[in-house]
Amino acid sequence: MKQLHLLLALCAGLILGGCASSGAGSLEPKTANSVDLKRYQGKWYELARLPMYFQRDCAQSEAHYNLKPDGSVGVLNRCRTLEGEWQEASGTANVQVPGKTDKLWVVFDNWFSKLLPGVAKGDYWILYVDDKYHTALVGNPDRKYLWILSRTPTIPALQRESLLAKARQQGYDTQRLIWRVADKDMAAAKP
Template structure:
């Protein structure tokens, strides 16, 4: 009887812990800034998309909280895309940290929809290239829930007119541009 009671308590504690993690994950997600996320505007040539991007703006999220000087580098590796994201705490000249992940293309017709994993095989997030410049000089990246958005550029500090045009494009895609955090680059 005691062993059965201990097992019941252990099972209850485990269920509470899992439930707590579920509610924490849901509670720490950013709010929706676009309830009607559009399909990607055009196909992506992966060879042209690879390389280094500078983050110009993002919808703030817990895994990038307070980071500046943020970059993302994409490289083809064993039929997958290797991603290295890095950023600095306390401004663009702060201590740099990085995270590596992998992505696979899930829409081979356009190459604009990927699944990304930074935390091993159990976490897979959507990564949609919603739009990009014809010369691959800028990119707007989101996902279907409308909670995450990134504005990327090949230049760390593009001209103010180019940034304004990108923010207007963000609005045209249905996002609240004023909900974005501008990323300071060094």
């Protein structure tokens, strides 16, 4: 039942995030321009995120991306709660504009997306990815959602501050970020 609630909330959040406007006169965030989706695929740890309903119980999250032969990207999001339970949501990402790989539509595999095909999709904008594809910033155009991703569960403080500065320059509120609970703190954080 918890998985169903997670999937429903995830879809609702992505739809609302994809439909909301960024306000009159405001500029959309700048994206990474060209992203090599082959290099982007694989496992990413979520280091931090802006608060969102569908991840409210997540202490640790990770995303797994795999490039498919048709050019779409398979998505598997995993969330570990403080109780140690893993929740999963899977879906597919497709480029929004042919030839522009930094703006994707994500659709999760659930009854809602089957009920409203083409409507139940959310913006996944890759704002920044480093040259080695070790860290990334992902958000959406209205700046409600932001994820700081890394190939490792932790990064050096200087690298972290650099990513935060990039997010602030794009207009994201980094003061509200929720940070990943460290493995060593998981047991102590249990309610």
